[in-house]
Amino acid sequence: MTNEASDNNPEESSACFALSKNDSYVMSASGGKVSLFNMMTFKVMTTFMAPPPAATFLAFHPQDNNIIAIGMEDSSIQIYNVRIDEVKIKLKGHQKKITGLAFSQSLNALISSGADAQLCMWSIDGWDKKKARFIQPPAGRVGPLVGETKVQFHNDQQHLLVVHETQLTIYDGKLECLRSWSPRDTLSAPISNAVYSCDGLLVYAGFCDGAVGVFESDSLRLRSRIAPSSYIASSAPSSGLVYPIVIAAHPSESNQIALGMTDGTVHMAEPSDVELKWGGPMPALENGTALQSISSNPSLSNQASDAPSR
Structure with missing residues (x-):
């Protein structure tokens, strides 16, 4: 499945996608037209919304897969009906591009x-x-x-x-x-992304220095800090600081997360003892508590090191 690309530098384009409620369809864009793919056949069903402006965020309506909210680079939100290939309404209220959309039934x-x-x-x-x-x-x-x-x-x-x-x-x-x-005292780097855990009890946040914070969702109290050295190899390329630009929570294991990194690697992370939780009394290492991380880069796989807990 391939998106239509824009004529601009691909790195400057906003890449975005969304899965329908029943996981049968995926909607995706990378600076060009928005594509709707069938996940059963992996074929494109239709394309629409030729830029400019380009789509910057996508979300399916929670009750009707034919209704899609499309955040745009020009700060508007298009409510699009796929079945009749028509924009139902254009919502205006922001002053800069749309970077997030979330429905609540x-x-x-x-x-x-x-x-x-x-x-x-x-x-x-x-x-x-x-x-x-x-x-x-x-x-x-x-x-x-x-x-x-x-x-x-x-x-x-x-x-x-x-x-x-x-x-x-x-x-x-x-x-x-x-x-x-x-982030003032404990973690001073800017926040790069954050998500709720699948059970809603934790918030996982990535930081621009490579650290990951594990927070209690009800109080936002920092339970644990995963140090960059616990999952980023010291031999990683020095072309720039590598940090998690996106975090995904496992859909059923509340203590497991995926970290999508700025260098294109993906790390799966969880406490080294799956019976224990983040911030709990884990087995002590020389520099803190243990973390198990499996990377998409074979040279970094099965690496475990320090993850100081707070």
Whole structure:
């Protein structure tokens, strides 16, 4: 399955994809047209939305696979009906490109986030904007925030995890801030990405220095810190700092995560003793606790080292 590429530098294009609720379809774009693929046959069903503007984020409607929310580079959100090949409505409220979309059936709402560090809540029924809110800068930081902002709903469909390089924040269904955490003392590098664990009890966050933080989702208390040296080989190329740019939580093992790295490798990580959990009383090593990491790069496979726990 191959996306249509744009004429621009591929590294400058926003790559995005989304799986339908029943995993039968995948929607994907890499700076060109949006493609809809059949996962049973691995063939393209249709292409649409020729740029400009290019698609930057994609999300299937939770109840109708024919309805797709498409975040655009021009800051708009297109609500597209695949069956009739038509844009139902264009939502406008952001000032920069769309970087995140999340549906909540419980709230009957779509939450959007953008590179303007703003959150918008849209009603699924009539697609009217119910609320908008800018993320507040952490204490001591002056001026409005900018930069990519990601959103993910908790399993309860009521609590929203908002990820910005300056903070992790939990919002309620009315976009009221419940708690926030900023990298100041323990972890000082900017946040690169974060996700809920499959059971919703943990939040895994990647940092631009290669570290990974494991937080309790209800309090955002840091339970454990995975040091870069525990899964990144010291012999890795020195062309640039390697860090997790995306994190995926295992769908049924709450203590297992996949780390997609800036150098193209993927690490699967879990506590070395699967009976124990992150931040628990693990067997002591010289520099901390044990981590088991399996990399997509054969030269890095089955490496285990220090992962200091906090």
